[in-house]
Amino acid sequence: MAHLSTDLRAALRFFAFYLGNGTLDEDLLDGIDYRAHLLQFGSDLEMIFAIYTNVLEIDEHGETLNDGDAQYRVAQWIRKCHDPGYQVEPPFEAWETELHGP
Template identity: 75%
Template sequence: MTHLPTDVRAAFRLFAFYLRNGTLDVDLLGFDYWDALQHGSDLEMVFAIFSNVLEVDEHGRTVNDGDAQYRVAQWIRARQDPGYVVDPPFEPWETELH
């Protein structure tokens, strides 16, 4: 394989759109979170979580892009709301930077 499958590229494109548009899981993130992501390390973690959680089947199709987006939304919420409890807690592999 020389390029990411089309489905994976589309998942990243839509994720970036929702993230920047302020519409990433609006039920969980009912606040303007974009200004909080202006630090490079926070934005780096957002994309790390999305890419670590995203699963692709043997045909190159994403199978859980909604779940990957939700895990990112949980991380953003926890960064902005100290009282929010991430459930289930993040596993080390979900937040690993590569």
Template identity: 70%
Template sequence: MAKLSEDLRAGIRFFAFYLANGTLDLELLDGIDYRPALLDSGSTLEMVFTIYTNVLDVDEDGLVDDGHAQYRVAQWLRRYCDPSYVVEPPFEEWETRLASP
């Protein structure tokens, strides 16, 4: 069975750190403490990781470019915490599609 690349494991680890630390995309989320929203219900955190993993770019060598994935998560969190925020471009269905077990 194949293992996740070291770069992918590091990307997920850093994403989780920034998310939990309240430092995910400081520019877009300036002044918004989204962390309590992550505890509102399991589905909030579930959607955060769904968007991150659906949008995440991993090349054939296992190298990760997750800047866009983190930004899309930040947009989703901003909209969740601030209903007046307009996500541009709007989310496509594949970005928010939950994986089946």
């Protein structure tokens, strides 16, 4: 059975760390404490991980290619949830927010 690469596991770990301690893209999310909202509404957390993993690209060796971009797209989604006047640029495409699985 294959395993996720060390680089991918590290990217997921750091993403979860930044998300959990409120330091995900501090420039874009300055002054927005989204953490309590994540625990209150599980579907928000589900969408955050869907966006992150849908946007994240890995090469043939399992190395991450765009971790910062994937984190930024998640930060944009969080900002939009907490600031209705915020315009996501570019707008999300359907594949970025697609939920996979049963």
